[in-house]
Each structure stands twice: as structure tokens, then as C-alpha cells.
Amino acid sequence: MADRGMIGKTFEFTWLIERGKISELVGAIGDPNPIYRDTASARQEGYSNIVAPPTFSTVAVLWTGVLFKAFEELKIPLNRILHAEQSYEYFDPIMAEDTLRGVLEVKSITERQGKAGSMHYVMLETVYNNQYDHKVLKENMLIVERM
């Protein structure tokens, strides 16, 4: 059961964006946009390097392990988790070879009664800055813990 004492707890991490991870993700999605694969196409659209696709930052919280660390400290077993909602707010482009510094925060934990009994809703917010200390992205993930 999610530990409400964890509200406000933050987890910091850094993530160097490799172009190979970008092409793996868009390859799995099947998104053919060349700005994710080809530097010249990205430059034509005004970027200085290959661009990260809109959902890319979630790769950072998974591959760095920070999300799993948060679930462990929250005492939420992985097999009880449902991903209910996801949102992104974009401030500046994220590109290959950028280094993101992320801060994941446990924003809220609320309990609701559903058809299947009591459920906990856990909101995790991650704010990302790049190597120039520009805020580039805010990501919110709403997780449901089934009791």
C-alpha cells in the first residue's frame, strides 16, 4: 500500500540522450518522421541535432531505474500497478546528446473507492532541465495501485 509519508519526496537522476535510444523508440512505435533519425532533416526543421519524440522522457525514468526506485520506496508492488494517465508539457526541444537532469516528485497519493474495492492514485511529476539549465519538459504520471 502506497506510503502517504512519501508525499513531497523527490528523486534526482541524469540521463544522457543517445541517438540509438531515440531510433529504437520510434522504430518500436513505427513513427516514420525523419527528424528522429536524420540530422539533416532535423536541421531543416530548425533543430541543431536529432530530436527526441514527444513520449521519449518516459524512457529516462524507466531506463535510469528511478521510477522503480520510487515504487520500491512507496512500497507499491509492481504487479499491482496500472498506468491511468500520462501528460507532458513542452518548454524547449530535447535532442540527441543532451544531458537531462530530472527531478521526480511524489505529488499526491489519494484513495478512492472503485468497483473492485479501494484503490490508491499516485501522481508522480518529473521536471527535466537540460545541460544549459533550461527547463525543457514537465511530465506527469498517474498510477493506480489496486489493493
Next chain:
Amino acid sequence: MLKSVVKNLTIGDEVVRLTKPPISKEQLVRYSGASGDFNPLHTDDETARKAGFDGVIAHGMLIMGFLAEAVTAWMPHRFLKKINVRFKAVTRAGDSITVIVTVMEIQIVNHLGRMVCSIQAVDQNMQVKASGTVEVHVPF
């Protein structure tokens, strides 16, 4: 050019309809590796059956990837300001997802066209798998 595209839009216009090929089990393995989400519900039929599903289910984030692909096939990625999605139903291997983007709000202020659109991912039976909104800012 985009200015005229935005100025000619009306509330309720469907601006994108993108049908993806059916989701394959191979695609789910690839998405697991690419994203770092190795939950076996997405790759192992037996685990998925024990959890009460018919077989492996797709990552919600793969469906959100389809939604983002559809939006950025219409408007350049750099104009995308916000995207919010609620996951409504599980998607199985073999399902074919269609993304539908519909204009909900248009505001033109000075040198900015601001649009809010509804986004929906539906399967071959029109069951809604994920829905939400996207906000796009087009500079004029």
C-alpha cells in the same frame, strides 16, 4: 502556409485519422526493450493469462506513442505544447489502432494560433483505448 491552415479550421474538424498496422508481439518486445518497461504482461502470454487477460497486452505508452505520432504528422513537433492522455481499456496483440484528432478550440492572438484538439485511439471495433487532449501553438 500553416497560418492559412489554422485560419481555415473550424471547431469539430477532424484533422488527422491515422490507422496503424495491427500490433504484433514482436512490436511489444521491441517496445519493451526500447522503453525499458520489461513487465512480462507485455511479452509473456502465460503471465498475462494469470493476470486475467487473454494474452499479452500492449504498453499504454505505445498507444500514447501512436497518438503523438499522429499529431506530429499533422503539426510540427516544435509546435506541440501539451499532451494529456487517459488510458481507458487494454489493447491486445493483433488490435489495430486508429488515431483520430479533432479540433476543439481555436484562438488567434497576435502572432500565435493556439489550438486544443481532442485525441482518441480506437481499435478495429471502435472501442476507445486512450483519449485526451493536445495543445498546439502555431506561430504566424
